[in-house]
Amino acid sequence: MxxxxxxxxxxxxxxxxxxxxxxxxxxxxxxxxxxxxxxxxxxxxxxxxxxxxxxxxxxxxxxxxxxxxxxxxxxxxxxxxxxxxxxxxxxxxxxxxxxxxxxxxxxxxxxxxxxxxxxxxxxxxxxxxxxxxxxxxxxxxxxxxxxxxxxxxxxxxxxxxxxxxxxxxxxxxxxxxxxxxLCVLPHRAVEAQRQSVLGSWREVVSNRRFLGFTLSLSAYFALYNQLYLMLPLEAQRVSGAAWSIALVFGVSTVIGVFGQVRITEWCRRRWSSGRSIVLGLLCMGGSFLPVLLAAPALPELLPWEGPAGVVLAFAPVVVSVVLFTVGQAMTNPFAMELLPEIGSERLAGTYYGFYYLVSSLVAAGVSWLAGALLEAFPEPGARWLPWAALLLVGLAGSAGTWVLERRGALGRAPETAVA
Missing domain, CATH: 1.20.1250.20 (MFS general substrate transporter like domains)
Incomplete structure (x- = not known):
């Protein structure tokens, strides 16, 4: 760092x-x-x-x-x-x-x-x-x-x-x-709210560009969950070893610890916050291409036993994890920056809470879909299906954010006046 x-x-x-x-x-x-x-x-x-x-x-x-x-x-x-x-x-x-x-x-x-x-x-x-x-x-x-x-x-x-x-x-x-x-964290003045709790929730759900951004950005959490589901499962399948799961998390963590700040600074110099999210989600979705292409063919590509075969089988997973983590590092900081600007700084907690609620529901549905495809089509030739679904999720999130960016909908929102 x-x-x-x-x-x-x-x-x-x-x-x-x-x-x-x-x-x-x-x-x-x-x-x-x-x-x-x-x-x-x-x-x-x-x-x-x-x-x-x-x-x-x-x-x-x-x-x-x-x-x-x-x-x-x-x-x-x-x-x-x-x-x-x-x-x-x-x-x-x-x-x-x-x-x-x-x-x-x-x-x-x-x-x-x-x-x-x-x-x-x-x-x-x-x-x-x-x-x-x-x-x-x-x-x-x-x-x-x-x-x-x-x-x-x-x-x-x-x-x-x-x-x-x-x-x-x-x-x-x-x-x-x-x-x-209790001892160290400073108090912050609480801004007086000008509407009821239900009124603040109504403001959130009536903010159309925030809803569009939330739905597009929910792809981030849907894909992020695969770091704990599909990628570890694939790593263990191709390597046959429990250590491979630890390696998945290790590669992701090393990039996150040593690369996150540099990646954010690099994106800041080149693109707007919205464009960084567009490309980050595209990178996260595209990260599944190596395993999408390799998974159906791996049984035929591994006639050897021993370390050479394991390395060859595990390489697509490592490449996917690297691309996935880079895309994650490109997306998250700028998403956290834009959420209260598209929503409202006065109700930032409510907007963050709504975003996490929607994203969690979408992530649960996408994880269920990926797992269901994996179980429903266990034959080697169909192993690409879950990865194709995850690729489409990333493309959809990226495309949705791109549309909002093109329409100029990712700038700071004026505060809503409430009688």
Whole structure:
């Protein structure tokens, strides 16, 4: 990471990006190992495990809009603190309870915590960033990536002792973050809202260009989820080794940590924010071309055994991950910059919350579609189908953003006057 980029942040922004590193360390320390713990240690069936994970996702995704609205009306700082404090409670429940009601309570509170602090953190950071929003969100992404790398590694070490130790350490990490925010994170004045909660929601859903941007940009989250679904599955299929999944995340994280700020600066010098998103989504969608072309042919291309065959089979996945992460780095900071400008800085939390809610629903649908195509057409010759669907999602998102850019719809919106 460019140290000068971090040094240029305000003290509050520095605390927020370090806070995000801690949040990702605590979260990814526990969540990747939860399914194995529930099924292996506690003996719950696959359906129950899937239900627990689904409830956690639903409690977070379904509450994003409420969390963002609360940030606008009660303040970002209280929502960040309450969200981290809820993570202390929820991860403590994972350590204390093995019964199904206790596990469900922990899962629900974990999701609710994320719904409270995710829009609030981004809204606070948006206000702190001033005119350098894309650059500040680029630094934010670097710390996110670093936390995503450190968390599972630390969790794997602790898992050798006991899963409950992971939960307790994660609980302690969130407790430390909560105290740090209470002591250090500055208060920000809460702008008085000129309309009711329902009125602010009505403003969001009646903002046609924001809805168009949200639908186009939802392709980003739909594709981003494939870093945790389709790409790891393909990596393990072609290599036959569990280490390949770690390599997928490792390649993505290294690019994110060391390349994010440079990629954002490079895009800033050449293109507008909207054009950077157009090309970033195009790159994310196009990243699936190597595996689309290689997947059906791999059984015929690998008559050899040993390292040479594994390297040849794994190369398309690595190329896809590299292109995917570059596209992600091109897209996200500028998307975070434009969302409140297309929407409203006065209701930035509500707009962020609505965007995350819609994107989560679209991402769930696209992930289901990719998985369904993979299961419905298992024969080698049809392995290109899921990747073609993901390519089309990226092209659709890129095309939608391009249309908005051409129509001049990605500039700053005038604030709506409300009687």
């Amino acid at each position: 460019n140290r000068a980029a971090f040094a240029g942040l305000s003290p509050a922004a520095k605390l927020l990006v370090i806070n995000q590193f801690g949040i990702n360390v605590g979260f990814y320390m526990l969540m990747p190992f939860l399914a194995a713990y529930l099924s292996g240690n506690l003996g719950y069936g696959a359906a129950v495990v899937g239900l627990v994970l689904g409830v956690r996702n639903l409690s977070q995704q379904g509450m994003f809009l409420l969390g963002g609205t609360a940030a606008d009306r009660l303040g970002c700082r209280p929502m960040i603190i309450v969200g981290c404090a809820l993570r202390v409670v929820s991860f403590g429940l994972f350590a204390a309870f093995t019964s199904l009601p206790g596990v469900f309570a922990a899962a629900i509170l974990t999701g609710l915590a994320g719904a409270l602090f995710n829009p609030a953190v981004r809204t606070y950071l948006m206000h702190e960033a001033g005119e350098r929003r894309a650059e500040v969100f680029a630094v934010f992404n670097v710390f996110q990536h670093a936390g995503t790398l450190v968390g599972p590694l630390l969790g794997a070490v602790l898992l050798a002792v006991d899963f409950r130790l992971i939960a307790l350490v994660a609980c302690a990490a969130f407790a430390a973050l909560t105290v740090a925010q």
